[in-house]
């Protein structure tokens with residue numbers, strides 16, 4: 295996984311949703327199977343966010359556990375790594391149920407201070 299390209303996509307999405315408002319928090323759902331290194335992603339996130347409305351925003355990472363399903367016998371199991379073989383029937387016709395996510399879940403923006411004058 296290239297954290298730099300992930301960071302770029304995350305920042306682009308946040309900028310698009312912010313519509314010019316300063317972003318304070320960006321929450322990202324990252325599947326365990328994506329094997330994103332949080333420290334590395336934060337590092338690139340700060341670099342890519344520089345000089346944008348996302349600069350200085352906090353990056354929140356939600357790691358989604360990996361879960362696979364076997365199409366042959368319908369068995370489902372949790373995985374730490376993408377091992378695409380069913381432990382029950384040994385079949386290789388396996389589908390990813392979760393853990394493949396990589397998306398911006400939400401952003402928080404700083405609303406402009408209302409003019410009370």
Ligand SMILES: [Zn+2]
Pocket residue numbers: 364365366367368369380381382383384385
């Ligand atoms: Zn199976």
